[in-house]
Structure formats: C-alpha cells, structure tokens
Amino acid sequence: MARRSDHSKEELRSMILDAAQRNLVQAGYAGLTARKIASDIDYTVGTLYHNFQNLDDIVLHVNARTLDDLYDALRAACERHREAQQRVMAIGRTYIDFAFKNRNRWSAVYDIPVRKETPVPDWYRARVTRNLEYVAIQLAPLVPEINPQQLRKSAYMIWCSVHGMCVLSVGHKLEVPRAELGVLAENFIKDYIAGLVIRDREKTRVVKREAYVQ
Amino acid sequence: MARRSDHSKEELRSMILDAAQRNLVQAGYAGLTARKIASDIDYTVGTLYHNFQNLDDIVLHVNARTLDDLYDALRAACERHREAQQRVMAIGRTYIDFAFKNRNRWSAVYDIPVRKETPVPDWYRARVTRNLEYVAIQLAPLVPEINPQQLRKSAYMIWCSVHGMCVLSVGHKLEVPRAELGVLAENFIKDYIAGLVIRDREKTRVVKREAYVQ
DNA sequence: GTTGACTATTGAACAGCGTTCAAATATATT
DNA sequence: AATATATTTGAACGCTGTTCAATAGTCAAC
Numbered sequence A, B: 001m002a003r004r005s006d007h008s009k010e011e012l013r014s015m016i017l018d019a020a021q022r023n024l025v026q027a028g029y030a031g032l033t034a035r036k037i038a039s040d041i042d043y044t045v046g047t048l049y050h051n052f053q054n055l056d057d058i059v060l061h062v063n064a065r066t067l068d069d070l071y072d073a074l075r076a077a078c079e080r081h082r083e084a085q086q087r088v089m090a091i092g093r094t095y096i097d098f099a100f101k102n103r104n105r106w107s108a109v110y111d112i113p114v115r116k117e118t119p120v121p122d123w124y125r126a127r128v129t130r131n132l133e134y135v136a137i138q139l140a141p142l143v144p145e146i147n148p149q150q151l152r153k154s155a156y157m158i159w160c161s162v163h164g165m166c167v168l169s170v171g172h173k174l175e176v177p178r179a180e181l182g183v184l185a186e187n188f189i190k191d192y193i194a195g196l197v198i199r200d201r202e203k204t205r206v207v208k209r210e211a212y213v214q
Numbered sequence C: 001g002t003t004g005a006c007t008a009t010t011g012a013a014c015a016g017c018g019t020t021c022a023a024a025t026a027t028a029t030t
Numbered sequence D: 001a002a003t004a005t006a007t008t009t010g011a012a013c014g015c016t017g018t019t020c021a022a023t024a025g026t027c028a029a030c
Helices: A009-031 A034-040 A045-051 A055-078 A084-101 A103-111 A122-142 A148-170 A178-213 B009-031 B034-040 B045-051 B055-078 B084-101 B103-111 B122-142 B148-170 B178-213
Strands: none
Touching (some): A009 A034, A055 A103, A055 A122, A084 A103, A148 B148, B009 B045, B034 B045, B055 B084, B055 B103, B084 B148, B084 B178, B122 B148
16 A cells, blocks of 8 residues: 655645645534544555644644634735724724634634643744734834833734634634624724723823923 | 442532532543543442433533632622722633633633534523623723613623633633733723723713703 | 665554443332 | 332443554665
8 A cells, every 4th residue: 555655745744734624624623533634635544643743733734824824814804904993903803704714723723732741833833923913013003102012912902802702602602693793893993992092192191291391 | 339329319410510620620621531530439430421411511510610600709809899990800800810720620611512402501501691791780880871782792892802811821822921911901901991981971972962952 | 686775654453532221239119 | 028110330332542563665776
C-alpha cells in the first residue's frame, strides 16, 4: 500500500488539513476523529501522526485558516463603510454572521483545549492578535485623545462582548432570536462608543484647561 | 454486593452529584468519567444510569447547582453596595471572580452540549433566566425611561460582555492579566452605562417636549 | 542489476471512553 | 418458605486517540 511518492510532504499536510476541515464543518470538534480524516484521504491513522503531533495539532492548523478567513471577512466588511463608527459596527455584525455561517469551524477555535505544557505557537498567536488589532485600528479615530493602552482595552471589550453574544447564542446557552443579534450588537457598539467618547471629551477639556493654565 | 437499602433513591442521587462535582472540580468536564464517579461512591457504572439518563444529565444537575451558587454570589455582592451603578459593577467583578475561582465547574455550564433532540428542562432554564433577570433589576434604576424590552437587552449585553471576557481568559484564548480583568469590566460597565444614559435622557427630553406641545 | 539504506505507510494493539442489559442479589410481599 | 419486585453488578459493545513493530516502496552506491 505504501505510496511513498504519490504526494509530497506539503501536499499530504494540506490534504490532511482539507479533510479535517471538511469533517469539522460536518461533525464539529467533538465529532472529528482521526480515522475519519485518514479514510477521507485514503491513508491510515498512522500517517496523520507522522505529519502532525496529534489531532489537536491538526485542528490548530485548521483554526489558523479560520482566523484568517475571519480577518478577511472583517476587512471586507469595514471597507464597505467610510465612517469609523459604521466600520466598528460592521465588525460586530460580521463577526456574528461569520460565527453562525461557520458554526463548527468557528467553535473549534474555542473548543480546542490550551494546555500550559504545549504553549500556543507564535504563528497562531499572531493571527489571534491581528484580529484584535484590527478592531483597535478602526476604533481609534472615534476616540482621538485615548492612549494606546486604553484603546487596546476598549477594542478588547468590544471583541469580548460580541464574542460573548456568539458563544451564548451558538451554544444555545442564552438564546436571542438570530435575526435580532445583528442590531443588538450594533446598538451595543453605538452605546459603548458613546460612553467612551464622553470620557475622551472630558480628557480633551482637561488637556485644554491645562494648556490654558500654562 | 447489592445493597438495596443502604441509601434511599434521593440519597443516592445526591451522592452521585456530589461525587460528580468533586471530579468536575478536579478534572474538568473533559476529564470527568462515569467510572470515576461510580468508584468514588463505591458503586458501579450501571447504578449511575439507573438514576440519571446519562453522564451529561448528571453534569446538567451539577450545573444547576453552579448557577445557584453564582446567583447567590451576585446577590451577596450587590447587597454590599447602595448605588445602582456600583451594584452592576459588582456583578461584573463577581462574575469574573466566580468564573476563576470555580473554573471547571463554571466551564462545565458552557462545555455541556445542548442538543435539539434533548431540550433544556424548565427547571434548568429558570436558573439561567434568573441570573440575567437579576442584572436587569439592578440596571433598571440607572435608565428610568427605558422600556422593559430594551432593559432586558442592555442587561443581556452586559452579561454577554463579562461572559465573553471570562470565556476568552479562562480558556487562554485572548489573555489579559488576571488582576486587570476586574477593573476592565468595571470601566467597561461604567462606559456602557454612560452611553445608555445618554439615550435614556434623550428619551426624557422627547417625552417632555411632547407633553409641552400638548 | 543487485544490494543495502532509508523512509513512508500500514494496521494491529493498548488503554480508555459512554452506554447497555442479562444475570445475580437483596428486599418486600404473600 | 416461596414468590415477586427492585437494586446492583460487571462483562460486553463499539467507539476513541495514540503508538510502534513490521511492511513495502524508493533511491543511491556499487
């Protein structure tokens, strides 16, 4: 059976990832099995373990793709708007749409366990960070007086909030009608930004007053 | 071996739940096994299945307890403050503390799969709802002109946001130093409420203007 | 062309899992 | 004491991720 040169190492790796992704989409993280992936590409389980550390390592690589796709979706959505607030709102809506359209793939990003003994590789961490950074970039023009640290924190909160909505809804833990989720997120972002802007304006006044005193 | 009258049906059920909770605390949802629970109470697996539908049914009952404990914690925290905003902020901080102090138990509430063919029982759904309702009750005085529907939505967003922070942090998906999480949540709640209050005040003005016209 | 080194691939084996259910045992009733 | 009923057992089933000796295809050297 051994067909040593049918596929290069790289071909084989991406065949495995493709099959894993298909199975993930179909059966979810819990339903994904090594034997199914292997039989999908007409190899046996052993081959998987010669190309990846274990099953979760395979899922991690699929998750990296998912995070890339999410990033692309967020970018595309933002570029359809000119105003900063509309852009941040689009991020919220797009994240929700992405999570629901790609339930199982999206869930796998959060279902995969993170163990301390197996630290998250840098190439993966970079993809996570990139998404959050993108929110911060879009948020920045709305709060011009904010410092970078506070900006990051605000972007983080928006991310957490929209993510929280998705986790609870996709997982059927605290359901809200799917159709309402989008406007809910948009209104939330509007209100939160309104609150942020107040603090930001106060800062402006303080800065101006200080300048005046001097 | 059979010891039919050693324990009543009710005793046995709570022994199983106690053992399940101990194992859950120790090993987490993924590490919980029927055989461990059984051997912990000196019974065999079969007995578990005569008292509960399956392993997830056991976890569901443990989760109900967890939700009760969370509710108690939120209440206790709120009662330590007089101002409404301080109370809502306390809810945020307390939720985070609870999630971190009871990682595995708290995670299990969200790790357990919800299947359409096995709908969530009413006694469980009631506990979920009660927590969210409590947030709404504490939030209400801050936005007096809001309608009940909007109030629920705002409470829902606060819940989602704080939950999102916990999910991402406890699961090591988007980590922020544990010590910062509390103030982060508090500042977030402050800002979001500030934004909500703006909308609420606008409503007041509109209402007053209408009254003036008439 | 044959040999030998190398390496990709196999698939049986292992220890574990949730779940089932006939058999065994203990209690209650007649 | 005999029968009926309820509780408990534990082996069995089919599944899981993972390992690793054995197999088999490839290639370089002679």
